[in-house]
Amino acid sequence: MVFYFPKIFVVVLFLELAQGPANAQFWQYSICSLNVSDGDFQSNLNNVLGNIGTKALSNSDYFNDTIGVKPSQVYGLIMCYADANRTSCNDCLSAPTALQITRKCPISKNAAFWGVNPDSCLIRYSNDTYFSVADSTVLWAVPNDSNFSNPELLNNTLETLFGRLITEASTSLNLLASGEENITATDKLYGLLQCTRDLNSTECSRCLGAFVAYLFEVYGTPVKPGLRLHGYSCFLRYEIYAFMPTDSSGGNKSYTTPIVTGGKKSHTTLIAAVAAGVATFLIITAFFIWFQRKWSQVDDIKSTSPLMEELQEITSLEFFIYDLTALRIATSNFSDNNNLGEGGFGAVYKGTLPNGQEVAVKRLSKSSTQGATEFKNEVDLLVRLGHNNLVQLMGCCISEHERILCYEYLPNGSLDKTLFATDDVKSEWLNWNNRYKIIKGICRGLFYLHEESPLKIIHRDLKASNILLDRNMNPKISDFGLARLFDREKTHTITANVAGTFGYIAPEYSIRGTFSAKSDTYSFGILVLEIVTGRKNSSFPGSRYMTGLTNFVWKYWSEGKVHELKDPTLEEECIEEVTRCVHIALLCLQVNPSNRPNMEAVAHMLSSSSIANLPPLPPPELIWGADTSMFDDNGDDYDDKYGVDLSAEYTIAAVQATHSSSF
Known part of the structure; x- marks a missing residue:
């Protein structure tokens, strides 16, 4: 008992501290470019992030703002996705949560972030204006890999549903639309399209059209029974089950569970007690695991922070800091089936980004003799070079215990x-x-x-x-x-x-x-x-x-x-x-x-x-x-x-x- 008591105490303490929205794990997906910010930019960025969430709460969960003068001017926006529940949206719009993103991309002048619960919101900022012009690039996707009995019928229903929703979304006040279509007498298809509200109707329609075209080109043979596509300016989702948490006013709220009447009071009380007990146990267990992981990462954070500081010297619009979660998805969690080979550095995996682009992902072996110096050396050199007979370095990832380099994929290997x-x-x-x-x-x-x-x-x-x-x-x-x-x-x-x-x-x-x-x-x-x-x-x-x-x-x-x-x-x-x-x-x-x-x-x-x-x-x-x-x-x-x-x-x-x- 003596051995476990301190750990239980710390877990309870962290549980209390972590109840609020400022959970460090809130932001799961991020894209950061390595063009280095200065002090004035950081000050303007903090002002933007501290204000846009509060203003979005009174503006139908969306707001964009501009602060400062060039070259330190900041353009920022925040938006909850229409399928997010009320709690997740509120957490995203809170200033402490928004300000956390500066820890994930501490040196970037261009970045975008997506919440983890599961697709609650988008925050984006840049030193260049991007308002009013749609970026129709699909950045990441989450397909439902289950099967549907009649994919051809599902495909036809998708075309009908999204053909209608593109028009409805691009002409609506909030630039979003959701709806449903019957697939069969017993099956329905539910869809959602949404644009950031800095766009006009034409730009929104163009972006959504590109997303729908991407859906059929990349995921249309056969079509998946569910899919989410995310980008800077657009969002697309469809499922074969209802997923929109709407209330009478059209706003977001939490999912509800129907109340089953009848039965004995004691039985109902017992179920509630058991459910509460299980929930409490799971929460404590989850935060115990979270704390253990964070504790084990302290030494690694110390070693990677100086490396990130050195990488601040590297500036390139074509170079990205990739999120570890995104690379795990791209490589099927570094699956052996995706392994392209082994070298002195470590293993190389084939990955496919959400936009369909293939990449080679070189993962530093923990036992490799190539340390931070060689890692930075390769990044520092290749990001400054460009020639048809040199491999192109697209970005890197420094996260937890990982150091990863991402290159263009060359199908004929070495x-x-x-x-x-x-x-x-x-x-x-x-x-x-x-x-x-x-x-x-x-x-x-x-x-x-x-x-x-x-x-x-x-x-x-x-x-x-x-x-x-x-x-x-x-x-x-x-x-x-x-x-x-x-x-x-x-x-x-x-x-x-x-x-x-x-x-x-x-x-x-x-x-x-x-x-x-x-x-x-x-x-x-x-x-x-x-x-x-x-x-x-x-x-x-x-x-x-x-x-x-x-x-x-x-x-x-x-x-x-x-x-x-x-x-x-x-x-x-x-x-x-x-x-x-x-x-x-x-x-x-x-x-x-x-x-x-x-x-x-x-x-x-x-x-x-x-x-x-x-x-x-x-x-x-x-x-x-x-x-x-x-x-x-x-x-x-x-x-x-x-x-x-x-x-x-x-x-x-x-x-x-x-x-x-x-x-």
Whole structure:
């Protein structure tokens, strides 16, 4: 008893404190963009949130307001959904509940929130005006996954009901309408359409029409027996049971249970007593669980708060903070059926957002060595970059014990899954045209990172599993957790912590910790050899200094037998381009970084035949075995030993020749 008494005491205390609407769990769904707010904006936001709920209570459960002057002006609105009961609506409209949303999106100038009971209300605010213009995007959906005996008849009834309700809602004073239609003699369909009241009739009709069209396009084969669609400007709901809690005045009120007359008074009293006892037990149990979860999250909140503060520096209208609940729904609670693969970071899942958009959801493993620094690093870099050959980061989630990254979904997965598959798979998906396109696309992506992007970035972990393929087999470089910003004025830098994947790491980086853009060039060379040969670098015995694949390729290259190197599934007609790619790869694998071409030079070489006079040097192990003196910072020992210095020849001027690039 001594052990449990303090817990029971705390639960009762929290039960009393949590009776009001300021329950931290009130807001279940949220969308926050990472454009950072300032002090003036926060002050204006607090004023808006503190006022609009009270004013909505006397304005049929809706109000919008504008406070401040640009750039710190706040546009806010609040609205109860017409199917919400009176208690839930009142809770939503209370100022303490409204002000809680600043905790969920503490840095955002654009955000929207939906209440949890279950769809009680919407709060939205922004620093840009959105009043009077409908946003018809479906943001999230809750379908009823049960079956209906006659879906075709249900479909026809839906068309009839919503065809009528669109007109009624868009022309009504409150921009909402509910109604019912008979499906059969015994079954009815009930529907509700609602717009935010900043819209005019035309905008409301346009938004509701888009929602109904979305319903039939996404959920119409066969149609579900119930569905809720939520957006910024519109709400749609239908069920095969009555769900509208209306009173005689048309306002919202709580659901009521019919009173059954008759029976003995003692029996009625017993039922009431038992019901009250069960309800009390469930409430105490629920808050006990809630308190335990909150207590266990204290340490995690401490660790994620600094991360959220650092993310305040990131600004992008295209980047979102996703709600954990929404991602659980999108991935079927991170179901194994949605698992796309595992990596050093953790598991990757396929998800489908309420608007139908597919995403790849990368969930940080709790045992992963990639912590907050790498997580922020990837977000910080990718949100500033944009290129057809880089994966697009759409947003992230930092909630409870979770750190999650959300990317565009690329249906053909990572390159290694196809490149090292069976011959039948490779023959179907990786003919030479596709392989050559992949090589050139990776080159374009690296060239962008090194030279064209606003920031010079060294990837440091280029490998087949970090190359993703879209529907048309176009490559996209992914996984920027180890990437580093690089001073354009420097030729190289040194780190004590070597990171990357053995076999792809340049020798000067592996041994001395020296890395540069030429380190990525080396990794690119290994990757090209894997693409050409169809064989894993790790399948060859190697050493700390040089990969076995490089020695294997050099042997056939030096003997003029490149045709024996290529993947047996490749056609013979591609031998000229295969030879060029092997030649370029060997240049990229030179032991002296200064002898490796930069990615601009590689791009031109891939698009011309201007490499005939640029012979590669043999892999160092074929000359000295494992002599590490060749890895001096400037690589002079190696050049002197071999009697040639080609560093001046590997510039873009040398490889352009008279050819114009089609790259």
